[in-house]
Ligand SMILES: Cc1ncc(C[n+]2csc(CCOP(=O)(O)OP(=O)(O)O)c2C)c(N)n1
């Protein structure tokens with residue numbers, strides 16, 4: 031259980047528009063009681079939106095009953111159908127978002143690994159904290175090895191998570207294993223935390239015969255239905271509306287399943303650059319109108335390839351957009367894995383309240399690595415900027431400092447861990463690199479459920495070429511050689 | 524598969540001993556890495572495209588300046604050996620220099636673009652005219668249409684052709700129909716050019732390999748242009764920016780670095796309504812555009828040697844509207860036609876070309892029009908070499924068409 035902690039979720043439902051940017055009670059109140067008060071207000075009080083999408087209930091939606099109020103002679107506000115709680119004013123005041131205080135960034139630890147609020151402390155058990163640390167280190171070692179392997183020409187492409195390990199690993203650790211996940215591409219840690227094995231990573235990266243994706247996707251486009259993570263698509267932001275729809279599916283299933291069955295949510299990751307796509311806006315809006323149990327996690331790492339956030343948007347990050355869609359919102363320090371975990375747990379809880387509602391979390395980070403192996407970021411940012419960030423703060427060192435502060439970690443343990451993980455990664459690397467490529471039939475299978483008549487003629491034509499010009503093709507590097515095409519053709523559609 | 528020159532895998536460990544050391548050499552983008560396109564050592568046809576010697580490129584200043592499409596003064600001028608992305612850069616530079624109305628923008632354009640086509644343009648012309656857009660293709664294309672409709676000449680870059688689809692509505696419903704729906708008001712979005720890198724590079728998989736030209740050739744109002752070389756890229760892009768029709772300008776990304784040739788230094792404009800006969804021949808006509816022209820050229824060389832035939836090669840250049848007369852004249856002469864393109868066969872450009880030939884030159888045909896194209900599937904990473912037309916398939920198509 032998440033303890034009551036001062037994690038103030040910006041809840042558009044309960045406060046008039048401009049104030050949502052800084053929920054600050056004008057009176058003094060302990061953080062704890064302030065938190066529970068806000069939660070109480072937000073989630074016990076029937077929200078005006080609460081019933082709109084509740085397919086199982088017959089009651090008249092609140093917004094319909096509200097309409098009649100518009101005609102009351104001394105009404106302070108007219109309930110225009112498009113803005114329900116707007117009061118009249120005789121002051122013509124232009125709302126200037128730049129005058130608002132920026133949305134605060136939630137942290138549990140400071141950058142020296144010290145707990146900021148000792149009273150609340152850290153709820154993560156020591157053992158679990160050690161597991162999280164080991165996973166983050168393992169991820170960063172795998173990243174270093176694979177980046178270098180790409181440089182040596184042993185795989186075509188790779189993307190590192192440097193600086194964002196805590197976001198992926200921390201958030202994934204706060205979910206239930208059956209929650210459904212959609213990723214962008216820089217969330218390797220989500221897979222790792224869920225139990226994707228080093229062998230599975232390597233098989234995908236080398237697109238070999240054991241690759242779950244059947245050798246069809248570029249490196250780092252992982253996916254596995256066993257861990258409830260959908261396969262990554264290179265096209266940015268397309269997964270965000272999928273997440274809304276999938277969450278609606280879960281909402282219906284949550285409502286009809288037996289009451290003691292675990293309820294599920296959808297979690298969707300994306301970058302602050304991807305959040306500029308129309309799909310992001312469409313997704314959050316439809317998620318709000320359908321009140322779906324989804325947590326949208328934006329990794330704001332300051333860059334979209336070379337584009338700095340100043341060319342990407344002019345609002346207060348991505349978190350400020352939550353209010354626009356009427357979605358509860360949090361902003362979190364992504365370098366603080368405890369903050370990430372607590373925020374994600376809280377968001378998960380909120381997402382399941384009242385049969386479902388979307389939540390937006392903006393995780394702040396800095397992209398320490400190059401965008402990908404195809405990028406040289408020193409063409410658009412100063413080396414010193416990167417070095418500064420590396421030195422200043424980082425999710426791995428911050429947790430390490432905390433662990434060391436509790437005498438759970440030291441230099442020897444560090445050395446032992448690093449050398450063990452390096453060996454594990456390299457031996458998985460070795461195994462995967464030696465395997466054959468997947469069967470050629472996978473070039474054609476699964477486009478449709480069954481091979482079409484036209485495809486059949488294409489396969490036949492290709493097989494004919496491969497057989498008549500055997501010296502021109504390396505079919506034997508593929509499992510089953512040309513014969514796999516015979517299998518495909520023999521299969522009755 | 525892994526060549527022996529690669530350091531042993533354990534050498535990777537060395538890196539880990541000095542994890543803070545800067546290790547990154549100057550990176551290049553996706554187009555590099557030849558190691559991942561593989562043909563076996565014994566191959567005679569596949570992997571025989573030699574960019575250094577291919578007749579598709581001008582290796583000397585003399586042949587570059589012989590081009591009859593160039594105006595007199597350009598033909599008397601200088602040439603410079605440049606690659607395709609530099610040729611694009613030079614065309615953009617000239618347009619920015621000579622026409623105040625020219626704007627250049629897109630995702631990551633300011634630092635030069637992920638393929639370096641817009642390098643130094645923001646520095647030289649200012650970020651009012653050369654700038655980064657937020658990451659939204661529908662947004663930036665719609666923005667470009669609006670700017671064009673009010674008199675600017677925007678050149679919008681889509682980072683990869685595979686990512687043009689969010690802008691599909693803007694292109695098909697807006698750009699293409701702007702003039703038509705404005706009626707006698709005559710308002711249009713001429714001057715709009717949408718550039719995008721397209722085509723296979725050997726390891727781009729589903730989302731870095733597509734050639735979606737056929738989706739745009741189905742749309743009257745658009746012009747679809749695909750250059751084969753640096754010279755063509757420069758002249759066709761300059762004409763596109765000057766055109767009063769919206770243009771889809773697809774740049775074969777594998778050619779950005781691979782295609783290097785002598786290009787006239789002076790600006791020049793190439794026609795947007797003319798196909799070009801690259802090589803004359805008597806027995807069969809091959810119609811293609813972009814990267815596969817190199818494949819065709821290598822296949823023709825082998826076929827002419829092996830079969831003693833003579834093959835004509837045509838570059839469509841403008842895929843829509845296309846130069847039907849040049850193609851039909853050629854096929855009426857040879858009696859045989861093969862269409863080659865990377866994208867899928869189903870409802871592709873080849874279908875349109877073949878149907879037109881069948882309609883207008885039926886009695887002259889000695890064999891069915893053959894299509895050598897991508898198959899009806901997606902470009903799976905490990906299967907690209909089987910899917911995208913190669914020298915062997917074109918060579919075999921020549922043989923089959925001659926033997927029919
Ligand atoms: C629709 C689409 N447009 C463009 C691209 C090219 N592209 C790949 S990653 C990227 C930047 C994404 O930045 P961000 O969302 O901030 O994620 P980050 O890389 O920072 O993790 C771009 C422009 C793409 N993959 N898809």
Ligand SMILES: [Mg+2]
Nearest residue numbers: 301331333334
């Ligand atoms: Mg980013």
